[in-house]
Amino acid sequence: MSIDTRKNAALLYQTAENQNQTEKYFYVLNSLNERLNQDADLYQFIDNRQYSAIDKIQRVQCAFNNQLDNEVLSVFFLQCEAIDRSHIELVLLHDYLTYYYHLRDTSFGTIYSARLLPVDQIEKVEKAISKQIERNVKLENKIDESLLAGVKVVINNVVWDGSYKAKLKIIKENLINGDIDASVAVKEVSKTVKQQVQQFEKQRVSVETGEKTGYVSSVADGVVTIKGVADGLAGELVQIGNTNAMIMNLHENSIDAVLLDDSDTVVEGSSVVATGRVVEVPVGDEMLGRVVDALGRPIDDKGEITTSTKLPIEREAPGVIDRHSVDEPLETGIKIIDSMIPIGKGQRELIIGDRQTGKTAIAIDTILNQKGKNVKCIYVAIGQKNSTVAQIVEKLKQNDALEYTTIVVSGAGEPAALQYIAPYAGCAIGEYWRDKGEDVLIVYDDLSKHAIAYRTLSLLLRRPPGREAYPGDVFYLHSRLLERSAKLSKEKGSGSLTALPIVETLAGDISAYIPTNVISITDGQIFLQTDLFNSGVRPAVDSGFSVSRVGSSAQYKAMKQVSKALKLELAQYHEVLDFAQFGSDLDNATKETINHGQHLTELLKQKQYSPMSLSEMTIMLFANQKGFVDQIALNKVSEYEKGLLSNIKSFHGDVIEQIETNKSLSESLLSRLEEIIKEYTAQFVLE
16 A cells, blocks of 8 residues: 555545445446556556546546446546646555455455456465465456566565566576576576566566565665665665665665664565655654654654654755845853854854763753743754753753753664664754744754764765765765755745754864864854863853854844953953963053953853843843952852842842843943942942
């Protein structure tokens, strides 16, 4: 039964049942199916999409001398016209009959032959197969001249191939492999037969004769080689029993696919059915609050996910004309990032650093900060331990952030193929909302493991290795993913997809292969330094190496007003600090620079899972700008920050409200804010 038409076959049967005319529908559609198997001219006419449903009904009635029920034909052809797909009449007829017989505990299949078979011969085959599978069998006879002689039976993706074509194929393979003595082969196989074998090998069997059925010729390490599936597509989904696989390599006489499920049932000779569709994932609001695998299947014990839409995991990125410049902030709630390395909606900002330096913490804090801001979030976990992902899920749940977040998981214990498709699946889920005009944030954690998974697949598929054994298209691996992040134009709905890819470095080496690739693709990077992390600076962002290529266009005016000199101040501090190590006597200006830098560094520290609002960050950075923070003892800066914000919220709530509403600081508000902070600072110092 074809996957695409299964629902339509059931719907057609339901229509017949509602009209209490199931037997009439069966008689009409079965008669039409039998005639199409025998009448090539009628078959070509019905299969031609240029003719309308009315034209096809008239032609069928003419062939049957107006003896078929016109109402049944109308329902059938109008439903096919609504589906609007090649060969749909032929496929739907087969699927309807399959469904009809399935409800009557009978397997419906096809017996292919080079010429029409007598009824009694078909019945003999039916009895033989029924005995073998212990179930009633009904076969339709279709012509496939390429079989030469003999028959080929297909039932529910299981193939019995006793055709001469199959036997010739075996002879050819034995000849090539040297399994037949050459002198004997010369006597048994003439040149003419060899030419015929080569000719039939190159033939393509059409859709209506079941070309989508093939078999597994070899399987090893999650990679299967498939023969017999004609016209396979790169990235196409194929089914091997209950196991899914994705086509990766296309050869002249075979295809290579990677298994997307762990299955011991896939063995040599297993039947393969190509679906004609690339790998897809379900999308929609039903995905929010759920934890799913790389194929969109739920793994959170909350039941099935029912969505009306699916999207392919691989899609073309929006073109330049369809994009809008990045000019709207996506706030992380982290002071050092929003002030010096601002991220805009539609941007691709890389988070890079050694392991255990807080990369994931920044991404999770950013997701937490989107609460109440109409930004949907997606977190893609690639090659991580399930326990780590469970902790992230629990933290999002505790902060009421899971309700606007989808988590896509492909753990370290899952096949490399699932780790490979996971980020593309997450991106497709986000594109659904982006194309509806909504704002989306997606985190890829992390692309280093993604590249390793792809390298593993490529080596198993015997693709040529290059630098560090990565395949030559490893750059394209990430560029085609990250290019899909964009801020769309007004004509396209103004939606946005912002990406925060994460890359892990070794010993801070950002010049390694994968880091340099991703750096060149993205619009900036947040570099986390191990030394800073170990010295207690959290988040351990290196302001010197970190950059946002979008710049202040992704900042609100209020943030611009209080943060324009921060990067310079930190740079001067680090430069003077290095110089001060070589001398004991420092002038007052140098001492002030060091004191200010120390207090600024202390102020920019921030606890995990504690994102701050725009007004809170603006107030504290303004206090730094005016020198109030420098008056506080270093070990009291955190206490001072907490007290100042609490004081303003309690006694000057309108200041908070004005900043959040206007996103800027007027002259009068600046003067008032300075007085408030001055008064509180004096009081705090005295205490």
